[in-house]
Amino acid sequence: MDAVISLLDSRWPYRPWRYGFGEAQIGDPVAIVLDTDPPSVMTELATIGADGRPDLALMRWPHTTPGLIDLATLAIVCNFSEDPRNTWVLRGGAAAQMESALTECGYRLDESMRLGRSEIAAARILLHSVGECLGCRDAFDFTTEDARDAVYIHMVDTPQRQTALPVVRTERYASYLYDSTPESWLLPEIPADIPGVLCRRCEQSMREEGFTSLLDFRFARHPKCPRCRANRTRKAMYGEPSGPIREPWLDPRGCVQRGEHVWTCGACGLEWW
Ligand SMILES: [Zn+2]
Numbered sequence: 001m002d003a004v005i006s007l008l009d010s011r012w013p014y015r016p017w018r019y020g021f022g023e024a025q026i027g028d029p030v031a032i033v034l035d036t037d038p039p040s041v042m043t044e045l046a047t048i049g050a051d052g053r054p055d056l057a058l059m060r061w062p063h064t065t066p067g068l069i070d071l072a073t074l075a076i077v078c079n080f081s082e083d084p085r086n087t088w089v090l091r092g093g094a095a096a097q098m099e100s101a102l103t104e105c106g107y108r109l110d111e112s113m114r115l116g117r118s119e120i121a122a123a124r125i126l127l128h129s130v131g132e133c134l135g136c137r138d139a140f141d142f143t144t145e146d147a148r149d150a151v152y153i154h155m156v157d158t159p160q161r162q163t164a165l166p167v168v169r170t171e172r173y174a175s176y177l178y179d180s181t182p183e184s185w186l187l188p189e190i191p192a193d194i195p196g197v198l199c200r201r202c203e204q205s206m207r208e209e210g211f212t213s214l215l216d217f218r219f220a221r222h223p224k225c226p227r228c229r230a231n232r233t234r235k236a237m238y239g240e241p242s243g244p245i246r247e248p249w250l251d252p253r254g255c256v257q258r259g260e261h262v263w264t265c266g267a268c269g270l271e272w273w
C-alpha cells in the first residue's frame with residue numbers, strides 16, 4: 001500500500017523501495033516489483049532519471065492505469081535465463097524478454113483484474129483510483145504520514161462463472177425466428193457493484209446510509225427515475241475524456257452540448273431534465 005501511494009504521489013514521505021544494483025545510468029529501465037502477496041510487477045517500466053536514483057525512477061503514467069502482474073507466473077511463462085524473483089539485474093536477452101512481456105501484459109489488462117479480495121487486487125484498485133475518491137472526486141492528500149488511513153479500498157467478489165449453454169439445443173426452430181430483439185439491448189450493462197477507493201467521509205456516509213454496494217451508494221447521489229423508480233440514473237457528461245469512461249453513473253455524450261437531457265435512467269432508458 002505504501003509503495004502504491006508513493007507511485008501515486010511523489011510527495012508521500014515514504015520511499016519504501018529496495019534495490020540491489022550498483023551503478024545505474026540515466027535512462028536505464030527499472031521494473032517495479034511490489035511486495036504484495038504474491039509479489040507482483042508493474043506492467044509499466046520506469047527509467048532512471050538524471051539523479052541516478054533507482055528509488056526515484058521516473059514512470060510515464062500510461063493512458064490507462066498501469067497494471068500489476070503476478071511475478072511468479074510471469075517468470076514461469078517467460079522462462080528467463082535469470083529468474084527475476086531472485087536476481088536484481090536482468091541483462092541482454094532476459095532484459096528484452098522482460099520488457100516485451102510487460103508491454104504485452106499491459107495491453108491485455110481488463111477490468112476483471114480489479115475483482116476479488118487479494119492484495120494484488122487492492123493494489124490495482126488503488127492504482128486505478130489515480131489518488132481520487134470515487135464518491136466525491138476529491139484528491140487524497142498523500143503528503144502526510146497518516147495518509148494511508150484516509151483511504152478506504154472497496155473490494156468486490158469475482159462473480160461466479162456462468163453455467164455454459166447446453167451444446168445440444170432441443171428446440172426445433174432457431175431462436176431468432178420467434179424472438180424479437182428485446183428493447184433492453186439499448187440499455188447499458190450495469191454491474192451490481194464495482195471496486196474502488198473512497199475517502200473516509202464518503203466511506204462513513206456509505207456505511208451510515210446502509211449501502212454495501214459502492215455502485216448503489218454512488219447512484220444514490222443522483223435522483224431516482226420518475227418512471228420506474230430505479231436507482232440507476234446516469235448523468236450526461238460532455239467534453240473529450242482523456243480515457244475510457246468507467247463510471248457507470250456517467251453518460252458520455254461527446255463534445256457538443258445541445259441542451260439535451262441531463263439524466264438518463266440506466267434501467268428503463270427514460271431521459272429527463
Ligand atoms: Zn470522498
Ligand SMILES: [Zn+2]
Nearest residue numbers: 225228265268
Ligand atoms: Zn427508469
